[in-house]
Amino acid sequence: MATVFLAGGAGYIGSHTAVELLEAGYEVIAADNFCNSSPESVRRAEQITGKTIRLYDADIRDTRRLAGIFQENRIDAVIHFAGLKAVGESAEKPLLYYRNNIDTTLSLLETMQQFGVKHVIFSSSATVYGSENPIPYTETMRRGVCSNPYGWTKAMTEQILEDAAKADPSLSVVLLRYFNPIGAHPSGMIGEDPCGIPNNLMPYITQVAVGKRECLTVFGNDYPTPDGTCRRDYIHVTDLAKGHVKATDYVLQHTGVEAVNLGTGTPYSVLEIVEAFERVNGVKIAYRFGPRRAGDIPEFYANADKARELLHWTAEKTLDDMCRDAWNWQKQNPNGFRDSE
Numbered sequence: 541m542a543t544v545f546l547a548g549g550a551g552y553i554g555s556h557t558a559v560e561l562l563e564a565g566y567e568v569i570a571a572d573n574f575c576n577s578s579p580e581s582v583r584r585a586e587q588i589t590g591k592t593i594r595l596y597d598a599d600i601r602d603t604r605r606l607a608g609i610f611q612e613n614r615i616d617a618v619i620h621f622a623g624l625k626a627v628g629e630s631a632e633k634p635l636l637y638y639r640n641n642i643d644t645t646l647s648l649l650e651t652m653q654q655f656g657v658k659h660v661i662f663s664s665s666a667t668v669y670g671s672e673n674p675i676p677y678t679e680t681m682r683r684g685v686c687s688n689p690y691g692w693t694k695a696m697t698e699q700i701l702e703d704a705a706k707a708d709p710s711l712s713v714v715l716l717r718y719f720n721p722i723g724a725h726p727s728g729m730i731g732e733d734p735c736g737i738p739n740n741l742m743p744y745i746t747q748v749a750v751g752k753r754e755c756l757t758v759f760g761n762d763y764p765t766p767d768g769t770c771r772r773d774y775i776h777v778t779d780l781a782k783g784h785v786k787a788t789d790y791v792l793q794h795t796g797v798e799a800v801n802l803g804t805g806t807p808y809s810v811l812e813i814v815e816a817f818e819r820v821n822g823v824k825i826a827y828r829f830g831p832r833r834a835g836d837i838p839e840f841y842a843n844a845d846k847a848r849e850l851l852h853w854t855a856e857k858t859l860d861d862m863c864r865d866a867w868n869w870q871k872q873n874p875n876g877f878r879d880s881e
């Protein structure tokens with residue numbers, strides 16, 4: 541079976557993808573510098589599957605280190621998760637974001653070229669559609685104007701990969717545009733473990749539920765949506781991880797570049813998320829309405845047809861599953877992976 545190298549594999553999406561790849565029979569190797577994660581996530585992925593993952597403590601920008609890893613292993617495909625992802629921070633520290641997110645990409649591509657590795661999947665984002673495209677977003681739309689440096693690193697990385705594939709027709713690239721991944725593995729052993737105050741909605745809700753934060757601020761209730769709060773396409777992280785398995789199957793068999801949305805195609809509002817979380821888990825979430833957050837747009841969701849047609853993948857889990865599994869993870873791990881380090 542083929543071996544997949546996960547760059548940034550100890551992170552939230554990488555660790556869930558490792559589980560699904562191992563369960564599908566792939567061999568998994570991972571490297572991470574743990575700037576936003578813990579090696580414990582990879583140990584837990586091994587426990588869930590009963591299989592082993594060779595894990596390197598390495599900065600993906602370091603081409604010498606990468607060459608060592610590619611020398612030691614016969615790598616068939618690469619999944620590039622390694623990046624910084626906090627939107628607000630990216631506006632404050634744009635150079636840090638460009639340096640990290642672009643250099644990881646270039647170093648990976650150079651090393652792949654050096655070792656003749658031809659298959660790569662990239663963690664892109666719905667943010668590349670910008671704010672002017674009509675919803676639902678379809679892959680045939682042009683990339684838009686991003687509202688922050690983080691988003692631009694995703695758009696630029698897509699461009700770099702497209703150019704690399706144009707120059708080398710034997711290269712095979714899948715750009716996975718994630719919508720809003722939430723939830724955790726149903727075992728509760730791995731999940732999202734943000735440092736400090738969470739920027740994203742679901743980890744904030746689970747921290748309110750577990751008593752670490754007092755109250756959720758709902759950013760704006762005067763949007764042109766049914767209940768006035770923003771609507772997003774939330775997707776269970778296990779579904780998303782399974783999408784990576786299908787993308788791996790695909791990328792190994794084809795050449796060229798394909799951008800593919802990974803979303804459910806169904807949007808939910810902030811208040812609908814809070815209500816579902818309370819109902820499914822029997823806990824109260826204190827919230828108040830606050831001002832809009834800069835850069836937020838009222839609504840976006842995926843047209844999920846291409847993923848179904850090209851990758852034979854569709855999201856299966858419900859919003860209730862997402863809420864239950866997010867809470868199950870947080871309850872079992874009030875301090876994330878820190879308790880086990």
Ligand code: NAD
Pocket residue numbers: 547548549550551552553554571572573574575576577578598599600601620621622623624625640644663664665666718719720721
């Ligand atoms: P994450 O922060 O949990 O995972 C990213 C991993 O990359 C972390 O383990 C981090 O330590 C590692 N990393 C960062 N820079 C590195 C470097 N130079 N060398 C080695 N390792 C490095 O984030 P995630 O939610 O798992 O996201 C994975 C990818 O998907 C990221 O590229 C992110 O931008 C993208 N993405 C995430 C979301 C989301 O909502 N979580 C949405 C769209 C796209």
Ligand code: UD1
Pocket residue numbers: 625627628665666667691719720721739740741742744756757758759760769770771772810833834835836
């Ligand atoms: C964010 C990023 C996006 C990135 C995506 C996945 C921004 C502006 N966009 O999307 O680029 O691809 O994460 O990582 O950050 N909300 C609250 N209160 C909170 C937190 C969030 O009301 O404390 C609301 C937001 O206004 C939004 C929704 O919840 O309407 C979801 O927010 P979030 O989880 O941060 O994701 P996005 O903003 O959609």
